[in-house]
Amino acid sequence: xxxxxxxxxxxxxxxxxxxxxxxxxxxxxLTRYLNWIGVPTKVFNLGVYRREAVKSYKSYDFFRHDxxxxxxxxxxxxxxxLEDVKSYLLEECGQIAVRSSALKIVLHWGILTLKCVSFQxxxxxxxxxxxxxxxxxxxxxKVSSPDYPERHRENVMDDFLKRxxxxxxxxxxxxxxxxxxxxxxxxxxxxxQRFLVNRVQDYIQSKIVYxxxxxxxxxxxxxxxxxxxxxxxxxxxxxxxxxxSARGKQFSQALKKFIEEQEIVDLKVWTSQLKRTIQTAESLxxxxxxxxxxxxxxxxxxxxxxxxxxxxxxxxxFAMRDQEKYLYRYPGGESYQDLVQRLEPVIMELERxxxxxxxxxxxxxxxxxAYFLDKSADELPYLRCPxxxxxxxxxxxxxxxxxxxxxxxxxxxxxxxxxxxxxxHLPSRQSPVRMRRNSFTPRASADTVKRPRHHSLGSKPLHxxxxxxxxx
Amino acid sequence: xxxxxxxxxPLQKTWEPYDNGLPAGHSAQRGxxxxxxxxxxxxxxxxxxxxxxxxxxLTRYLNWIGVPTKEFNVGQYRRDLVKKYKxxxxxxxxxxxxxxxxxxxxxxxxxxxxxxxxxxxxxxxxFDATNTTRERRETxxxxxxENGYKxxxxxxxxxxxxxxxxxxxxxKLGSPDYVDCSxxxATEDFMKRxxxxxxxxxxxxxxxxxxxxxxKIMDVGRSYLVNRVMDHIQSRIVYxxxxxxxxxxxxxxxxxxxxxxxxxxxxxxxxxxSVRxxxxxxxxxxxxNEQNIKDLKVWTSQMKRTIQTAEALxxxxxxxxxxxxxxxxxxxxxxxxxxxxxYPLEFALRDQDKYRYRYPKGESYEDLVQRLEPVIMELERxxxxxxxxxxxxxxxxxAYFLDKPAEQLPYLKCPxxxxxxxxxxxxxxxxxxxx
Numbered sequence: 001x002x003x004x005x006x007x008x009x010x011x012x013x014x015x016x017x018x019x020x021x022x023x024x025x026x027x028x029x030l031t032r033y034l035n036w037i038g039v040p041t042k043v044f045n046l047g048v049y050r051r052e053a054v055k056s057y058k059s060y061d062f063f064r065h066d067x068x069x070x071x072x073x074x075x076x077x078x079x080x081x082l083e084d085v086k087s088y089l090l091e092e093c094g095q096i097a098v099r100s101s102a103l104k105i106v107l108h109w110g111i112l113t114l115k116c117v118s119f120q121x122x123x124x125x126x127x128x129x130x131x132x133x134x135x136x137x138x139x140x141x142k143v144s145s146p147d148y149p150e151r152h153r154e155n156v157m158d159d160f161l162k163r164x165x166x167x168x169x170x171x172x173x174x175x176x177x178x179x180x181x182x183x184x185x186x187x188x189x190x191x192x193q194r195f196l197v198n199r200v201q202d203y204i205q206s207k208i209v210y211x212x213x214x215x216x217x218x219x220x221x222x223x224x225x226x227x228x229x230x231x232x233x234x235x236x237x238x239x240x241x242x243x244x245s246a247r248g249k250q251f252s253q254a255l256k257k258f259i260e261e262q263e264i265v266d267l268k269v270w271t272s273q274l275k276r277t278i279q280t281a282e283s284l285x286x287x288x289x290x291x292x293x294x295x296x297x298x299x300x301x302x303x304x305x306x307x308x309x310x311x312x313x314x315x316x317x318f319a320m321r322d323q324e325k326y327l328y329r330y331p332g333g334e335s336y337q338d339l340v341q342r343l344e345p346v347i348m349e350l351e352r353x354x355x356x357x358x359x360x361x362x363x364x365x366x367x368x369x370a371y372f373l374d375k376s377a378d379e380l381p382y383l384r385c386p387x388x389x390x391x392x393x394x395x396x397x398x399x400x401x402x403x404x405x406x407x408x409x410x411x412x413x414x415x416x417x418x419x420x421x422x423x424x425h426l427p428s429r430q431s432p433v434r435m436r437r438n439s440f441t442p443r444a445s446a447d448t449v450k451r452p453r454h455h456s457l458g459s460k461p462l463h464x465x466x467x468x469x470x471x472x
Numbered sequence: 473x474x475x476x477x478x479x480x481x482p483l484q485k486t487w488e489p490y491d492n493g494l495p496a497g498h499s500a501q502r503g504x505x506x507x508x509x510x511x512x513x514x515x516x517x518x519x520x521x522x523x524x525x526x527x528x529x530l531t532r533y534l535n536w537i538g539v540p541t542k543e544f545n546v547g548q549y550r551r552d553l554v555k556k557y558k559x560x561x562x563x564x565x566x567x568x569x570x571x572x573x574x575x576x577x578x579x580x581x582x583x584x585x586x587x588x589x590x591x592x593x594x595x596x597x598x599f600d601a602t603n604t605t606r607e608r609r610e611t612x613x614x615x616x617x618e619n620g621y622k623x624x625x626x627x628x629x630x631x632x633x634x635x636x637x638x639x640x641x642x643x644k645l646g647s648p649d650y651v652d653c654s655x656x657x658a659t660e661d662f663m664k665r666x667x668x669x670x671x672x673x674x675x676x677x678x679x680x681x682x683x684x685x686x687x688k689i690m691d692v693g694r695s696y697l698v699n700r701v702m703d704h705i706q707s708r709i710v711y712x713x714x715x716x717x718x719x720x721x722x723x724x725x726x727x728x729x730x731x732x733x734x735x736x737x738x739x740x741x742x743x744x745x746s747v748r749x750x751x752x753x754x755x756x757x758x759x760x761n762e763q764n765i766k767d768l769k770v771w772t773s774q775m776k777r778t779i780q781t782a783e784a785l786x787x788x789x790x791x792x793x794x795x796x797x798x799x800x801x802x803x804x805x806x807x808x809x810x811x812x813x814x815y816p817l818e819f820a821l822r823d824q825d826k827y828r829y830r831y832p833k834g835e836s837y838e839d840l841v842q843r844l845e846p847v848i849m850e851l852e853r854x855x856x857x858x859x860x861x862x863x864x865x866x867x868x869x870x871a872y873f874l875d876k877p878a879e880q881l882p883y884l885k886c887p888x889x890x891x892x893x894x895x896x897x898x899x900x901x902x903x904x905x906x907x
Contacts, residue, residue, distance in 0.1 A: 176695055194678070197714065198695040203853060210711045213701065241833075243478075275478060278487045282476055290486065292839060303833075332804075338793060352704060 010089040011120040011204055018171055019164050020137040021126035022191065026212065028398045030124075033211055036371045037344060038337070039204065044085050049077040051147070060159050063166040089119060122205050123185035124212065125174050130190055134164075141397050174198075191217055215351045217395075221264065222350060222372070223357040224365050225390040227276035228252050229411040232304070233387065236412070239296060239303040244279045247409055251388045252283035254407040258390065259284060259357065268356045270294065270346075277359045288359075293342050296361035300333025307416070322419050325381035336381050339367050347371055362414055365391075372400045382418050387411035483821050484838075485830040510589040511705055512616045513598045514609065516627035518673060519666050520639040522692065523628055526713065527600040530626075533712055536872045537845060538838070539595050539705065542588050546601035549577035557649040560664040565672060578608075582615055590619060596705070597621075604673040606680070613684070624706050625686035626713065627676050635692055636666075692718055712849070721855035722765070723873070725866050726891040728777035729753045733805065734888065740797060740804040745780045752889045753784035759891065760785060760858065769857045771795065771847075778860045789860075794843050797862035801834025826882035837882050840868050848872055866892075 013030070015023040027043045034041040053073055054062070062070045128134060138160050142148065148156045174180045174187055176198045186209050187196040195213055200206050228248025232240050244252065259267065269286055271277035272294035281288040302310050302317070311318040314331075321328040329335035334342075343364065350356060350368075358368065362385050370380040372393050385391075388411045392403040476489040513530070515523040527543045534541035551557070554573060562570045578601060588594035603609055609625065616623040630636060640662055644650065650658035676686050678697070687710050688697040696714055701707050729749025733741045745753065760768065770787055772778035773795035782789040803811050803818070812819040815832075822829040830836035835843075844865065851857060851869075859869065863886050871881040873894050886892075 193700060194682075195698040196695065197698065200714065203850065206715055206853065209714065210707075213698065213710065214707055273486055275480075275487050278478060278489075282478070282489055292842070341793070349704065352707065 009120055011122055012085060012089070013208070014121060014123050015126070016123055016174065017126040017128075018167050020134050020142065020160065021128050022137060022188075022217075023124075023126055024141070025137075025217075025398060026124060026126065026188070026215075029215060030208065030211065032371070032374045033347075034208075035374070035376075036340065036347070037207075038340065038377075042088055044081045044088075046074075046077060046081055049081050050074060053077050060163040060166060063163050065166060065169050120201060120205070121184065122201075122208065123174060123183055124208075125185060125187045127173060127187060127189050128191065133191055186212060188212060211348070211351075214348055218354065219395070220354040220356075222355075222393040223259075223390055224368055224385075224393065225255070225357070225359055226361055226365055226385060226387055227271075227274075227280045227359060228255075228409075229387050230276045233412050233414060236306040236308075237304050238307070238310075239299045241274050241276075243275050247388075247411055248276070248280070249283070251407060251409040251411070252280045254388075254409050255280065255390070256284045258405070258407060264355045266354060268353055269359065270356060271359045272296065272361065272364070274361070277361070280359050291346065293346060294358070294360045294364055297336070297339050297363035298330065298333040300330035302330050302333065325418070326377040336363060336367065337377075339363060343367050373402060374399070384415060386413065386415065482817070483825055483830070484828050484836065485832060510594065510621045511596045512585065512589070512612070512621040512623045513596060513709070514603055514612055514623060514625045515598065515600045516603045516609070516625055516676065516686075517629065518604065518669050519602065520636050520644065520662070521628040521630050522639065522718070523602070523626075524600055524643075525718075526626060526628065526689075526716075527598045529716060530709065530712065531596075531598055532872070532875045533848075534596055534709075535875075535877070536841065536848070537708075538841065538878075540593060541596040541598065542594055543598040543600055544581045544585055544588075546574075546577050546581050546599075549581050550574065551648060553577060560661050560668060563665050563668040565668060582612070586615075586619055589621060602669055604669050606674045609684075622702055622706075623685065624702075624709065625676060625684060626709075627686060627688045629675060629688060629690050630692060632691060687713060689713065712852070715849055716852045719855060720896075721857075723851060723856075723894040724760075724858040724891055725869055725886075725894065726756065726858070726860055727862055727866055727886060727888055728772075728775075728781045728860060729756075730888050731777045737807045737809075738805050739808070740800040742775050742777075744776050748889075749777070749781070750784070753781045755889075756781065756891070757785045765856045767856060769854055770860065771857060772860045773797065773862065773865070775862070778862070781860050792847065794847060795859070795861045795865055798837070798840050798864035799831065799834040801831035803831050803834065827878040837864060837868065838878075840864055844868050 013027075015027050017023050024045065024047075027045070031041045031043050050073070053076070061067060064070070135157070138157055142156065142160050148159075172179075174183065174185055176185075176187075176196060180198075182199065184199045184201050184205060185197075187198075189195065192213070192215070195209075197209055200209060228244045228251035230248055231242040231245050232238070233248075234245050267286070269281055269284060269288035271281045271288055271290050273290045273292045274295055277294070278288075278290065299305075302314065305313070307318075317331065321330075326336045329338065346358075346368070350358075358365075360368070363381075365385040366380055366383045369375070369383050369385065369391065370377075375383060386406075388407050388409045390405040390407065392405060394401045394403075476491060478487045479490050480487055513527075515527055517523050524545060524547075527545070531541045531543045550573065553576070554562070561567060563574075564570065581599065581601070585597040585599060589597050599612065603612065603625075613623050615621075637659075640659055641655075644662050645655055645658050650661070653661070676684070676688055676697075676699075678699075682699065685700045685702050685706060686698075688699075690696065693714070693716070696710075698710055701710055729745045729752035731749055732743040732746050733739070734743075734749075735746050768787070770782055770785060770789035772782045772789055772791050774791045774793045775796055778795070779789075779791065800806075803815065806814070808819075818832065827837045830839065847859075847869070851859075859866075861869070864882075866886040867881055867884045870876070870884050870886065870892065871878075874884075876884060
């Protein structure tokens with residue numbers, strides 16, 4: 001197995017809490033975030049296992065703590081889930097498994113087996129005593145659950161509240177002062193109003209805690225768009241720091257009108273530090289903030305060239321990029337993977353904020369979009385983010401609703417699809433992509449290190465296509 | 473109305489709108505300060521609970537990331553007013569004279585806080601005192617409200633007698649208060665001093681203080697209670713406080729061995745080591761072996777010269793792209809003479825304000841600090857670490873540890889083939905020895 005800095009051993013995150021406390025919401029969000037920053041994470045939801053085992057849900061009686069038959073079924077489901085967790089973490093090289101469940105009894109047994117295989121265990125407990133929050137949760141997520149296919153809303157609410165009562169009988173919250181003082185956990189109280197954090201052991205747990213402390217559930221909207229069409233866009237040149245074309249300026253005006261029509265409360269506007277996004281924001285006539293880390297991907301030696309020029313001057317680089325667009329780093333420049341690491345503070349701040357409009361660039365917007373829409377590293381570099389188009393993102397239940405708004409101002413198309421397999425006829429040796437340093441020479445020089453590469457913080461662990469090449 | 477024209481600031485290379493030839497105020501530079509109003513951090517806790525340690529460290533961190541911060545230690549005000557400390561009796565709860573003076577000092581400190589935050593463009597003030605009663609905290613909170621500050625409490629709770637004893641030995645014995653006492657006398661007096669506070673101590677309570685914003689640190693970071701984090705800066709403060717620790721350890725900083733471009737006087741690029749550079753790498757390996765460091769982590773950048781240096785050590789190492797040398801943009805691989813010849817204006821601008829100066833299509837020291845923040849955060853989490861990096865990068869890291877301001881940072885001495893060993897001592901400052 002390869003060495004990874006972020007966790008020496010895999011981590012099992014166990015969600016704890018009564019039903020309708022946001023466990024699944026947090027599991028999914030956390031999993032999305034971890035995968036985006038490059039930590040392979042998967043959710044194992046006990047509810048799903050249970051639905052597999054018990055084809056048809058009848059009523060809350062299933063969850064009564066004295067229903068022996070049901071208890072057996074639930075225990076067996078938990079054990080099956082744990083086996084899957086083990087296999088994910090050990091055999092599939094996953095790093096983090098998030099278990100969403102409220103059944104604590106089986107947990108202890110499970111934790112013991114896992115500790116034998118040296119996993120780190122981190123508990124995330126959600127505690128809520130605000131009846132309004134609970135009712136809202138039930139309405140938003142449970143009513144549309146597979147357990148309640150055609151039920152009337154009130155019946156669902158009623159049954160679900162009774163289900164919660166069943167759990168309350170045996171619920172033992174984490175107790176940092178006595179029984180659980182040696183466990184590593186975070187207790188999220190009343191949807192983030194308060195947190196209790198105990199014994200954070202390593203880097204990844206510290207990041208998880210920071211993330212959970214920054215997210216919120218207030219309704220809000222995030223608008224993503226690119227700068228208006230630029231002079232370089234017109235010339236087909238990538239990168240650089242050119243100004244807006246005439247159509248780009250038109251778009252800025254249309255954007256201003258659109259924003260006004262949306263009547264957004266307290267909208268924050270962010271741009272990069274490149275002229276074209278700032279010019280776009282200027283037209284809005286509102287306060288905006290410039291972030292250097294929102295700058296477009298640095299194309300290094302290929303800056304300001306057209307794709308045709310790149311193909312002519314650096315044919316191998318051009319081919320390699322099409323092979324592995326996510327990992328490929330321009331000589332003297334960046335990769336999408338680098339971009340994701342650079343953009344992480346933007347994502348963290350977006351989580352903290354309310355309504356935000358981010359005016360950025362194609363590669364940057366793809367990275368941000370991939371985070372919100374849970375797109376994999378393979379899909380990310382090919383997401384469609386055309387000029388003069390706004391994506392309106394609204395959080396909804398466990399995910400994100402996305403609306404595409406074209407502002408009817410013509411622009412060039414800057415999208416390049418993934419070409420069919422090996423259309424560049426590269427020799428089928430190991431791709432040297434992985435050996436890219438921040439180097440000006442397109443190839444690694446003769447005396448480059450032969451030691452297998454360790455991954456820098458936040459970098460996505462490589463898909464194991466084969467052993468790392470030796471260079472001689 | 474037509475959109476305003478943009479002009480590029482020649483020093484920082486940032487685009488700013490201007491009206492009638494003058495810079496207009498509509499855009500905000502993404503400095504790290506993201507608070508609309510100043511923040512007042514209020515320390516809470518019995519004596520010898522690490523309040524001053526935390527204050528100083530937090531202040532150093534915030535200043536380094538670009539948030540103007542200053543700490544106000546009420547004990548220092550007391551020492552300035554009452555020239556000579558006599559005994560713990562000054563702190564007895566029924567000592568009228570003592571109470572009067574202590575209140576006077578607190579108010580004087582708050583007045584200076586107000587001046588710093590409202591008149592001197594400070595963004596964060598750290599009010600370092602015991603603040604152990606609810607009444608005192610309410611007074612301070614009201615003060616904050618009246619002046620338009622957000623108040624955030626940081627409480628340190630510790631009941632472990634060993635930790636407290638260690639604190640006393642490390643910091644209190646050397647205090648000006650105990651300059652004429654033996655260690656035993658000082659310890660005895662200080663323990664009695666702590667007792668004076670205990671009876672009236674009202675810890676931050678989950679119910680009674682539920683509307684306040686605070687973090688409660690328990691047992692030197694074993695656990696934390698965090699309540700109502702209001703904004704970005706409070707969130708960053710919480711994250712920082714949750715990552716620091718007091719376990720003794722050492723941080724070693726050095727540059728890569730001499731490179732081929734170093735020999736030619738050229739900046740940047742991605743060259744390999746020169747012959748002497750390779751020799752340094754070997755000496756470094758020997759030095760590290762001799763130091764016999766427990767569980768040493770080794771970090772490099774993703775540039776060939778640091779990696780080659782680490783390779784000689786024969787131990788696992790981590791590569792961080794963010795540790796790469798400052799990007800000199802169009803000036804990469806040039807000599808300073810060539811830069812002066814080809815870009816005389818740039819050359820002059822850089823000398824004017826070396827911290828904020830950004831190379832065309834490159835970076836500034838200010839950019840570097842922002843990019844290095846995750847390294848600092850992880851260095852705080854870690855124990856023994858050797859960081860093999862580059863001149864500008866090392867200057868930024870060193871400025872953090874030695875609390876050097878932005879003006880001095882770009883001129884800190886970080887010569888090749890020199891290792892700086894940093895060992896945290898007392899109030900967060902670091903000793904360093906050149907080897």
